[in-house]
Amino acid sequence: MVPGLPTRHPLGAQLPAVYAEDDLAQRITESLDEVLAPVLAVLDCLPAYFDPRLAPADFAALLAGWVGAEPPADGGPAAGRAVAGAVSAHRLRGTRAGLAELVRQAFGTTPEIEESGGAVWSTTPNTPLPGSDRPHLVVRLRVADPARVDTAALSALVARARPVHLPFRVEVLPL
Numbered sequence: 001m002v003p004g005l006p007t008r009h010p011l012g013a014q015l016p017a018v019y020a021e022d023d024l025a026q027r028i029t030e031s032l033d034e035v036l037a038p039v040l041a042v043l044d045c046l047p048a049y050f051d052p053r054l055a056p057a058d059f060a061a062l063l064a065g066w067v068g069a070e071p072p073a074d075g076g077p078a079a080g081r082a083v084a085g086a087v088s089a090h091r092l093r094g095t096r097a098g099l100a101e102l103v104r105q106a107f108g109t110t111p112e113i114e115e116s117g118g119a120v121w122s123t124t125p126n127t128p129l130p131g132s133d134r135p136h137l138v139v140r141l142r143v144a145d146p147a148r149v150d151t152a153a154l155s156a157l158v159a160r161a162r163p164v165h166l167p168f169r170v171e172v173l174p175l
Contacts, residue, residue: 007037008044052083099161103139106157107149112140115166137168146172 011029012020019025048054052063060083063069069086085105092098096113103111115137118130139158143149149172162168 002038003034005034005037005041007033007040009040011036093161094163099139099158102157102161103141103154107141107143107154109141109143112142114138114140117166135166137162137166138171139168140171140173142173142175144175146174 010033012026012033015025015029042049049056049059050063052060055063063083064086067083067086067090069083069089089098089101092101096115100111100113103109116132116135120127120130137158139154141149141154151170151172154170154172158168158170
């Protein structure tokens, strides 16, 4: 219940004429109006709930969970707004560009990413393979004040977004 929330569709006005003058029937329907008003308000605005730019922050965070979008690290009122870009983010998931974009969205700074992998195409047999033998991933975030960055949140973000077989470390450095 939301005390004082008016309803646009009072039940008492929809009763047959024989109950329009009945005080008991009107009081019962008024109490039901008070209980149903929040439900009707949500139903009236339902399309807005599925638009991440308009939805309440808590519902936008729920939408982000449904589509696997990463909310910003601060978890503030903008949490869950990443839903709008979730489709393009899934296309890049597991790549260097996808990881860089996730970190940029969450922390506001594009990271430097060093990785061991690589790909090459050649018509010559025995062409040396790119990258290094030892798999690794380093995500460096350069910010004005490294103490203000939540390193645990950055590590958790990288752990969720990296290829699962790849060991990693994060570094937060001053500009």
